[in-house]
Each structure stands twice: as C-alpha cells, then as structure tokens.
Amino acid sequence: MKPLKSIKSKLLAIKTTPSKVSGGYALGVFLGTTPFIGAKVFIALGLTAVFRWSKAASVVGVYHINVLTAPLFYSFAFGIGKWISGSDTTLAMPEKMNAAWVFSTLYGNWDFLKSLLIGGLILGIPMALMAYFLCYVFLIKAKKVECI
Numbered sequence: 001m002k003p004l005k006s007i008k009s010k011l012l013a014i015k016t017t018p019s020k021v022s023g024g025y026a027l028g029v030f031l032g033t034t035p036f037i038g039a040k041v042f043i044a045l046g047l048t049a050v051f052r053w054s055k056a057a058s059v060v061g062v063y064h065i066n067v068l069t070a071p072l073f074y075s076f077a078f079g080i081g082k083w084i085s086g087s088d089t090t091l092a093m094p095e096k097m098n099a100a101w102v103f104s105t106l107y108g109n110w111d112f113l114k115s116l117l118i119g120g121l122i123l124g125i126p127m128a129l130m131a132y133f134l135c136y137v138f139l140i141k142a143k144k145v146e147c148i
Helices: 002-013 018-032 040-051 055-062 070-085 099-108 110-143
Strands: none
Touching: 002 055, 002 110, 018 040, 018 055, 018 110, 040 055, 070 110
C-alpha cells in the first residue's frame, strides 16, 4: 500500500486546516475523474484559489488516479456514460497508439467525450464526497486538532 501511504504523507505535510486540505483533495479527486487531459491541474488550481482550499491537496487529488489505475477507471467510466447517455459509439484501438490518436479520440468524437464525461461525473461525485470525509477524518485523527 505504498501509494496510499505516499498520499497520506503528502496530505499530512500540508500546513493548513483539515477542512481546506480535504476540500482541495476532494476537488482534485473529482477533477481526476474527468477527461480534461492536460487541463485538470490548471482547473484545480483555479478553483482552489476561488474556494480558498489547499492547492497542493488538489494537485495530489488530481494525480490520485494514476497511470496504473487510469485504464481500468476510464474504461468503467466510459461504459457507464455510454449506458446512461444511450450512445452507440465504439472505440477502435489502432495498431500503434500515439498522442494524436488519443486527442482526436477524446476531442474529435463528441459521443465518446460525452460518454466519458458523464461516466466520470457519475463516478466522480461520490468519490469526491468519500475523499473529503475520509481525508478529513484522517487529518483530524493524525493531527489531533479541533474540528474547524
């Protein structure tokens, strides 16, 4: 469970209130479920500035879905989004995958993007809520501070 330990240590190192860390982390986890490749961190930084949450925690949350878990998570999100939206889009894998194919698939195919976004939102909302409460409880217990 080294990745989980790493996330916990990163969140513990942030010097602000548990509610600000938890809010930033939950926002990052939520944004991590969306298909906005390359923009998630920038969106997280902008929104955390508006809400006055922890920017560092939001970046940790965005990167929580990592290279190892992303294929499984986004496949599941796509399947859920496709089912909810009633889309009949399919994904044809090329012989050699490259960045151009990824971006044309995501941003050149509205049904694919819509399915991925809907599935990401459906999975992301409960994940973000769970991330907030688990992070908050963890930080309160670890730092032994009053609820703020």
